[in-house]
Amino acid sequence: MTESLTPIPLTAAPAEAVLDGLDAEQRQAAATLTGPLCILAGAGTGKTRAITHRIAYGVRTGTYDPHRVLAVTFTARAAAEMRSRLTGLGAPGVQARTFHAAALRQLQYFWPLTVGGTLPQLVDHKVKILGEAARRLRLTTDRASLRDFASEIEWAKVSTLTPEGYLARAASRPEPAGVQHQAFAKLYQAYEDLKQDRHLMDFEDVLLFTVAMLESDERVAAQVRQQYRHFVVDEYQDVSPLQQRLLDLWLGGREELCVVGDAAQTIYSFTGATPDYLLNFRRRFPQAEVVKLVRDYRSTPQVVKLANVLLADRKPGGSAPWAEPLQLISQRQAGPTPQITQHADDDAEAAWIAAQITDLRDAGMPLSEMAVLYRTNGQSQAFEQALASAGISYQLRGSERFFSRREVREAMAALRTSSLVNEQEPVPDSVRAVLSSLGWSRDAPTSTGAVRERWESLAALVALADQLAAERENFSLRDFLAELDERSAAQHAPTVEGVTLASLHSAKGLEWDAVFLAGLCEGLMPITFAKEQQEIDEERRLFYVGITRARTHLFLSSASARHSGGRGKRTPSRFLIPLRKELGLEPAARQIAPSSGRTNPNNSKRKRAVSCLGCGEVLVKGAEVGRRRCANCPPRYEEAVFEQLRQWRLDYAKELEVPAFMVFSDATLEVIAEKLPSTDEELLEIPGIGEKKLQVHGQRLKDALSELGESSSVSSR
Structure with missing residues (x-):
């Protein structure tokens, strides 16, 4: 948090008070302050609560100097949330950052002292430099190929492979963009040469340069290790070899390390992430304490049971390793039975989901507590259309940045002016007074479009002010502005009213009262290009992550065809088979829910066939024809x-x-x-x-x- 925030004062209450409210396993984890600690935390088991209370307890007991603790996670939003919680627990000053943010900070400080001169300029994107390198080598330079080249370079770097080392490991990998591995290794080297000539560095270089600096200069390494004595790493199942190498250098042989993770939620293997470090933690640290968090406070027993069944259906053995999953135990009261449905086509599925959302909304559930999740971003259009037709507002996760909206920028400017004049009123009252002049009102407008969107943005700020004022003592308007500034930097947006549409990957770390997992058919779940056992296992884990996002209502659906009147060639996902059995349902039959009734616009005229550029299948749906891509194939754009x-x-x-x-x-x-x-x-x-x-x-x-x-x-x- 920024220094202007007012922390909760350290009262005379005993330090153990910070452990109040934790369950037995959470308390065990939070009270274990020294030595290596591995927390195996299932979905919804309160891992962030456990580790933030652990840090706060260490600070309150004097075991930790808050300025010598480094908590590392994988997103700026998660780091900001951790800092916010620690401030609320009376432990400000603790550094909570992503790996890259922590490394960049060290690099910026030590570069002039160790290397001299200015730090290379950080480039956000690789395509321009890669394109130039590819042209020099007379390789393909279309954007799809350059995107594949960039991804392969990123994998190589986080796997700590040089261009020479890449060739030794590349034999088992597909050729990027159809280019032979030897030619790609030359491209990789040419890319590195161009960056060096122009004094540039990319995202992965931040970690590589920091590693090189710590390995080559013992004085710098000693200074960093003097600064940070205790380390906490969240989402440890997602670390890459490069991140682990950096962590080892930070530790310098010490064992004051707490890691938190769940191998069953490993869904980023394609980026170089591996759960091996989590699974082998006890082998590296034989004396490590291991605590398992299995009490699920998020989801009902019905949802938890399906999640457990999905993982249990994958038996150990075979051609790929499979870690024994945690068996979650729901701590909530029983809820509704999850539903599994099959529909005639994509439009029918989307219309059915919109109808269920309408029913839930009419029963009192906020739209912000509902989400539609799917495997690929290209699937969103049908749901956008169905929700818009039903008059239901929605937000596409990852599309519009909340703090970039004009009304939000105006609100922050008005609040900043107000903070210079009036600090006496309660924060929620001040926020309401200021935002009223910008279009906020106690009652939502009945109109749609821009007016409604503006109101929803301002209403989200009002709700955040209410929440923070209730959580923090002596909370001021300046504190609120500091919180907004930090959230803006981390893109940690407050809740906006509307159904969330998101890919399964982008839903990680989030939760809703009602979740619709859509498009659960072979070719999408698991995805078409998942052929090997390890790839199928990753798809199973991705599906598991989707199920465990739901608190109460869970809907699993598939469609037999892409369009009304089309041949129902799709089959429901193989992952649904054990779930149907658990729910006492018959195997998926050919009799399916009624069609949407929408006619295929291409049936009325004879047109020249257009094929998908990905798989070659003939396209008949208007949007697919326009894209030149079927719903099953991944996008070709960035x-x-x-x-x-x-x-x-x-x-x-x-x-x-x-x-x-x-x-x-x-x-x-x-x-x-x-x-x-x-x-x-x-x-x-x-x-x-x-x-x-x-x-x-x-x-x-x-x-x-x-x-x-x-x-x-x-x-x-």
């Missing part, structure tokens, strides 16, 4: 570029006072994100852009694309 284009479209549509889809459809934006056209001729080649669209929106789109510049793949973390 997600970061697509989301920036969505944000531009939203802002531009608000300016024009028209719905966003009237500017360009999502399908059109996807092709734009892939092709990145720069001329009128290239724009006219994009499906969905004709002469009229070009005339009305072409120049603004070209300006937006120019501002985006070069962009690369972003990590799914």
